Amino acid sequence: MGQQETVATSLADTVREGIGAALAQVDADLARRYPGDPGTRQPIHTVYVPGDAFTAGTLRSWGDQALAMLDEHAPDAAALAGVLGLSDELAGPVYERVRAKLEREPVEDLRIDFEDGYGLRSDAEEDETAARAAALVAAAYRDGTAAPYMGIRMKCMEAAVRDRGIRTLDIFLTGLMEAGGLPDGLVLTLPKVTYAEQVTAMVRLLEAFEKARGLAPGRIGFEIQIETTQAILGADGRATVARMIEAAEGRATSLHYGTFDYSASCGVSAAYQASDHPAADHAKAVMQVAAAGTGVRLSDGSTNVLPVGPTAQVHEAWKLHHGLTRRALARAYYQGWDMHPGHLPTRYAAVYAFYREGLEKAAARLAAYVAKTGGDVMDEPATAKALSAYLRRGLDCGAVDTAEVARLTGLTRTDLDGLAGRGVMSA
Numbered sequence: 001m002g003q004q005e006t007v008a009t010s011l012a013d014t015v016r017e018g019i020g021a022a023l024a025q026v027d028a029d030l031a032r033r034y035p036g037d038p039g040t041r042q043p044i045h046t047v048y049v050p051g052d053a054f055t056a057g058t059l060r061s062w063g064d065q066a067l068a069m070l071d072e073h074a075p076d077a078a079a080l081a082g083v084l085g086l087s088d089e090l091a092g093p094v095y096e097r098v099r100a101k102l103e104r105e106p107v108e109d110l111r112i113d114f115e116d117g118y119g120l121r122s123d124a125e126e127d128e129t130a131a132r133a134a135a136l137v138a139a140a141y142r143d144g145t146a147a148p149y150m151g152i153r154m155k156c157m158e159a160a161v162r163d164r165g166i167r168t169l170d171i172f173l174t175g176l177m178e179a180g181g182l183p184d185g186l187v188l189t190l191p192k193v194t195y196a197e198q199v200t201a202m203v204r205l206l207e208a209f210e211k212a213r214g215l216a217p218g219r220i221g222f223e224i225q226i227e228t229t230q231a232i233l234g235a236d237g238r239a240t241v242a243r244m245i246e247a248a249e250g251r252a253t254s255l256h257y258g259t260f261d262y263s264a265s266c267g268v269s270a271a272y273q274a275s276d277h278p279a280a281d282h283a284k285a286v287m288q289v290a291a292a293g294t295g296v297r298l299s300d301g302s303t304n305v306l307p308v309g310p311t312a313q314v315h316e317a318w319k320l321h322h323g324l325t326r327r328a329l330a331r332a333y334y335q336g337w338d339m340h341p342g343h344l345p346t347r348y349a350a351v352y353a354f355y356r357e358g359l360e361k362a363a364a365r366l367a368a369y370v371a372k373t374g375g376d377v378m379d380e381p382a383t384a385k386a387l388s389a390y391l392r393r394g395l396d397c398g399a400v401d402t403a404e405v406a407r408l409t410g411l412t413r414t415d416l417d418g419l420a421g422r423g424v425m426s427a
Contacts, residue, residue, distance in 0.1 A: 131172075202222060228262065303343075329350065
């Protein structure tokens with residue numbers, strides 16, 4: 001073969017080199033601030049249990065109560081499909097998977113609450129409850145009964161409860177360390193954040209704990225709960241939540257929307273406080289843009305309408321919860337808060353239907369992208385990344401299984417991780 005033909009150019013190499021030097025800091029900032037999704041499993045919900053109500057049997061009890069509610073109020077696939085409006089095609093697979101999930105892993109993420117759900121107690125009582133929570137969480141991880149993610153929501157960094165929150169966190173983390181170390185699934189939630197400086201204070205607190213216990217710097221991350229208007233828009237007119245992510249110095253794992261505190265802070269009357277209120281949509285849209293590309297994930301809030309009472313009342317509550325969950329999924333909020341065991345059937349039904357109804361189309365588009373065959377949609381790398389993430393989330397929660405994905409796409413989990421920007425695409 002002959003020598004490659006050269007082409008004519010007009011710019012000297014020094015021009016390119018100068019531009020590269022001028023943008024070096026921008027390149028570094030982009031890599032630091034926007035590392036992309038961490039590639040780990042994101043739970044589809046967070047279950048909220050007051051500190052004094054949490055026991056060794058809480059997780060199993062929630063699953064058993066949810067199964068009992070299905071037995072009483074939707075004893076078969078047709079009954080649940082009729083309540084939620086599921087298609088005949090989805091009804092059987094969704095119902096079977098929901099029951100299997102409630103038997104196997106009813107809760108994906110548990111938050112033991114020391115804030116609003118626990119209230120103000122004597123120091124001695126909260127000390128004892130925090131120490132007991134640590135012992136129970138450590139035991140659950142040792143014996144294999146833990147949820148994939150578990151942790152506490154401490155009191156906030158406001159002056160009135162700051163010292164109490166810090167002490168509770170210290171007792172809980174120290175208890176875990178004394179019981180063998182921090183579990184991989186540990187999650188901490190910092191509520192009612194209004195100023196970025198409160199996030200910085202949390203960072204300094206965790207740094208001090210890591211140093212005191214000989215842990216690797218950055219070992220402990222935390223969630224930021226967005227419950228106040230000041231967390232969305234500061235007095236200076238800037239989006240505070242973006243500043244909070246920066247203030248976390250890489251420790252922020254997710255942003256959790258607080259439905260009722262935020263709605264109340266906007267002046268929304270109690271009857272209209274809900275996760276689909278326009279005020280909620282605005283806050284969550286700001287959170288979404290601020291977190292995009294940072295690796296910080298998003299969680300919707302909860303509904304306070306509980307599925308209790310006669311069957312007709314339970315069905316109405318199920319319809320509401322199912323609809324809100326589906327709405328959040330369509331808006332790329334893949335996690336939410338559940339307040340009652342009766343929310344579990346509709347959480348899983350909504351999530352499983354969401355991933356199963358789109359499985360074949362998403363798989364076909366991804367397979368066509370990989371094979372470069374195109375199909376009737378011309379997808380770009382960013383869309384392929386989103387399709388891969390969709391399938392990975394479906395796999396993680398149990399909505400679909402690896403055999404189905406492999407049959408429809410010809411891809412392995414490693415392949416999906418590679419397309420999502422995690423690892424290398426296998427041959």
